[in-house]
Amino acid sequence: MKAFAELLERLLFAPGRNTKIALLRAYFASRPDPERGYALAAIAGALDFPGAKAATLKALAAARMDAELFALSYDFVGDLAETIALIWPAHGDTPPALPEVIEGLRTANRAEIPALIESWLDRSDASARFALIKLLTGGLRVGASLRLAKLALAEMGLVDVNQIEEVWHGLNPPYTSLFSWLEGKSARPEPGEAPVFRPVMLAHPMEPGDVARTDWRAFRAEQKFDGIRVQIVATAQERRLYTRNAEDISHAFQEVLEQLTFDAVLDGELLVIRDGVIAPFTDLQQRLNRKTASAKLQREFPVGIMLYDMLFEAGEDIRPLSFDARRTRLEGWFAKTKPERMQLSPLIPFSSIDELASLREAARTVQSEGLMLKHCEAPYVAGRPKGMWWKWKREPLSLDAVLMYAQRGHGKRSSFYSDYTFGVWTADGELVPVAKAYSGYTDEELNFIDKWIRAHTINRFGPVREVEKTLVFELGFDSAQLSTRHKSGVALRFPRVLRLRTDKPASEANRLEDVRRLIPLE
Structure with missing residues (x-):
């Protein structure tokens, strides 16, 4: 825990992005398994300890110190982990190792967890206590995103970060196979037929100067519908529905999953659609952030997907193809498959940028945020490559x-x-x-x-x-x-x-x- 605590402290005060990447790379390269894998999981938000929530920590603090003193301190500091770390009435120098904490919480029952945490806090100094509480509550907030961690791993293993993105969602903590590959000890872990998320392609926002210097004759236009971007993954093995941030929301949209009786990976927009008409985003919000959806909710807020793109067809990776070629494949697949609860996003014909500008301003009338403009030769690549896809949102x-x-x-x-x-x-x-x-x-x-x-x-x-x-x-x-x-x-x-x-x-x-x-x- 000492090394992890030092990492968090240095990340918190690191002056810039490159410094943070260097700190993460040094930590991953120097720490053993499974410690570094658990640290990576903490940064990724992939750890959850149901019996060790903020309320548990507040109760432990209340039992150890004056309640009014704690309340005043918390109000002044504004951060629970920092408050408890600083005023906890004990000072140890033998904090638990990071794997000890993870494995201890996984094997303990709920009744045992408070005493376990209390003993760890007593054994730790303020720095280790801060790291421990941040780990338990799942909110590191030290300026180190998962993206920075992946960039650090890419530098460590001398690989392109997109290779890590490609395999990431088929891995689980403590990521032993990932580190083994990056250190040249084994081959790259492959997801096989598992329904894993693939990194999405994103668009650059259109700036005034971009309008004038771009040859729009090579672009295709679509509406930027006002829902949430999703990736539909259906294989012979399983089916999944992911957000653009790789959150698995399959459980909340079972009626969509039931229709995924094909083998393909698709890119689209999740919307509430009634009788072919797209509903406002507030209707979709009634379905979001729920573990399940009742039959009544499904009837009142029927969801569908507007399809934008195709990444895989029957196991074939077609992302290297041009947008026009992928669109042709998508249209042929759609005509053959006729998937329920799905529509093809219409391509919008246009003859000039002025015509596009008029369409953009009228976007609100069709529940759209504006336009998506995609180069006809653009492959489907991870990240936000400039000049390939543009989003031209309506004025706020x-x-x-x-x-x-x-x-x-x-x-x-x-x-x-x-x-x-x-x-x-x-x-x-x-x-x-x-x-x-x-x-x-x-x-x-x-x-x-x-x-x-x-x-x-x-x-x-x-x-x-x-x-x-x-x-x-x-x-x-x-x-x-x-x-x-x-x-x-x-x-x-x-x-x-x-x-x-x-x-x-x-x-x-x-x-x-x-x-x-x-x-x-x-």
Whole structure:
């Protein structure tokens, strides 16, 4: 645990991306199995300890120290792991090894886990306690993403990072076969016929200069439908439905899985579709983040998939083919297979960039976020290769809203109030929340907002501060939608801060009726 704790501490304070990669590479190259594999799993978020949650740690802390002291310390520090690590009333120097922690938690029953954690905390110094708690709660937040870890592994093994991406989802902690391959001790582990996720191809956002310097005659256009990107993997062995981030959501969409009676890997968009009409994203949200979906939910929010691309057909990898060739294969496969709950994304004919611009501005009328533009010769490659695929999103909507509540952020922002709830006025003069946002401002603006929040707090609800309703922000967002989860009855999709409006009185912020006018088909 000492080496892992040192790694986390150095990553937390590392000044840049390349430094973090170098730290990870050195750790993976120097630490033994299975320790390094468990560290990689922690960074990947692939470890889960049901009996060791935040509530367990808070209860242990409450039993060891004054409750008021802990509450005040937690409020000041803003991070549970750091708070407990610093004020835990013991100081040891023989922390458990990382494999000891993993294997101990896996073999212990729930009743034994609190005492086990308590003994580890007693044996550890503040640094090791911090690492231990971060590991247990599954929230490292030290600025080291799984992508950085994969880049470090690629440097360590002198391989292209895409080779690691290709096999990653067929591996399990502690990744012994992966390290063996990277060190030249064995062949690359292959997934075989397992229904593994394949790295997705992503598009670059279109900037004004890109429009002028690109030859659009070589591109194909499609709608960028407003759902969630999915990869459909069906083999002779199993079937899976993954998000673009490789999260397996098969369990929540069993009615889709039942129709995957073919052998192919497809790329598409998951949508709620009723009688051929695409529903707003809020309808799809009713199906997301659920372990299962009842028959009633499936009837009320029927899902389908708009197919964009084909990666494999009957075990053949067709990703090296051009977009036009893959599209021809997809169309032929679709006509032959006629898969239920799936449609082909239509290619949009166009004769000029001006015509495309008009289509982009009309995207909201068909539940689209804008256009996808794909070069006819582009192979399907992992990552975001520039010049092959473009996303040309419609212009964002905007409104002025009043800051209502604030909460501390995480990681480097744990000392700042950086997560905000915004509201607009009702006809009766009541401020009702319509959005939460935590991006779009500069570090200088964050410092100003944080100081303002501390000076204008009027109430506290645990970690949340209620503030005076006087500070106005201009918010940008993609669309407004009906929502039963908000008192206002509406919610903004993808809200972000555009600018502070210290020049504007709160009474002049937008009204709820302004937001409702932006909701399609209301």
